[in-house]
Amino acid sequence: MREVRKLAEGGRQISTVSTNRTGAAASQAAALLARWSQENFFKYMREHFGLDALAEYGTEEIPDTVTAPNPAWRELNGQVRRKHAECKRERELLQSVTLDEPLGDQAVQDYEQWQGQRQERIEELERALEQLKTKRRQTARQIAVNELPEKDRFTRLRVERKQFVDTIKMIAYRAETALAETLREKLVRRGDARALLRQIFDTEIDLVPDPQAQTLTVYLHHLTQAAHDAAAAHLCEELTATETMFPGTELRIVYKIGSPRIP
Numbered sequence: 001m002r003e004v005r006k007l008a009e010g011g012r013q014i015s016t017v018s019t020n021r022t023g024a025a026a027s028q029a030a031a032l033l034a035r036w037s038q039e040n041f042f043k044y045m046r047e048h049f050g051l052d053a054l055a056e057y058g059t060e061e062i063p064d065t066v067t068a069p070n071p072a073w074r075e076l077n078g079q080v081r082r083k084h085a086e087c088k089r090e091r092e093l094l095q096s097v098t099l100d101e102p103l104g105d106q107a108v109q110d111y112e113q114w115q116g117q118r119q120e121r122i123e124e125l126e127r128a129l130e131q132l133k134t135k136r137r138q139t140a141r142q143i144a145v146n147e148l149p150e151k152d153r154f155t156r157l158r159v160e161r162k163q164f165v166d167t168i169k170m171i172a173y174r175a176e177t178a179l180a181e182t183l184r185e186k187l188v189r190r191g192d193a194r195a196l197l198r199q200i201f202d203t204e205i206d207l208v209p210d211p212q213a214q215t216l217t218v219y220l221h222h223l224t225q226a227a228h229d230a231a232a233a234h235l236c237e238e239l240t241a242t243e244t245m246f247p248g249t250e251l252r253i254v255y256k257i258g259s260p261r262i263p
Contacts, residue, residue: 002019003016003017004016016028016033044194048198049173050169051166054162055161055164055165058158060157060159062145063145064145066145067144068144068148069141069142070139070141071148073140076132076135080129080133083129086125087125087126087129094118094119097115176194180193182234182235186231186234187227196223196228196231196232200220200232205221206219206259210251214250214252215253218255219256219258219259219260220236222257222258233257235255237255240253240255
């Protein structure tokens with residue numbers, strides 16, 4: 001194993017352990033830290049964006065070029081594992097039994113006979129295990145889907161619509177990330193940004209169009225804490241500064257905290 005430590009701010013160390021003992025340590029550490037980021041991303045997307053949710057229930061045939069685990073190899077692999085476990089138990093049993101004092105001729109004879117039987121059983125298991133390993137090596141681990149036995153063939157869920165919906169979800173996540181970075185400028189605990197955004201998304205608003213001023217004012221109702229209101233007000237200022245036009249109109253969107261009747 002190889003351990004790489006990253007010195008973080010404040011003297012804190014982050015330890016990463018890998019079986020890859022070659023190459024630059026910095027690139028390995030960067031790859032492992034990136035993997036953590038990816039895992040956190042998928043965890044968040046499953047919890048809050050329904051990334052694993054089905055977009056439709058239809059199925060389609062799998063292309064013949066796709067490979068799948070070979071059922072024959074899987075069965076042989078299971079036999080190898082079971083035979084290996086049985087052989088291990090026999091070795092442990094052989095090593096665990098000893099003669100007790102005092103030693104008699106009959107006890108020694110029985111012990112030697114028992115040891116011989118166990119050794120013979122181990123050699124028999126080892127031969128069978130080697131035969132299974134040889135057969136497993138000669139069997140392909142992956143085969144084309146069209147080569148699967150009829151009883152093992154399967155279809156897959158339709159992917160076109162799900163890929164399209166997932167793309168929209170990822171775009172929404174990137175937009176949320178941009179909003180979170182803006183909120184973090186006013187938050188003491190930077191990790192609260194996404195939770196605050198989810199609260200904002202669930203909060204009621206008032207839409208007040210003004211055709212003469214050519215504006216559409218979005219009034220966000222007050223949040224549960226004054227500190228959250230202050231962060232949301234900063235977000236509203238930044239969004240208003242983009243001078244975004246509401247689609248299909250000539251109305252510029254303005255964001256504010258409060259309501260038309262209760263500022």
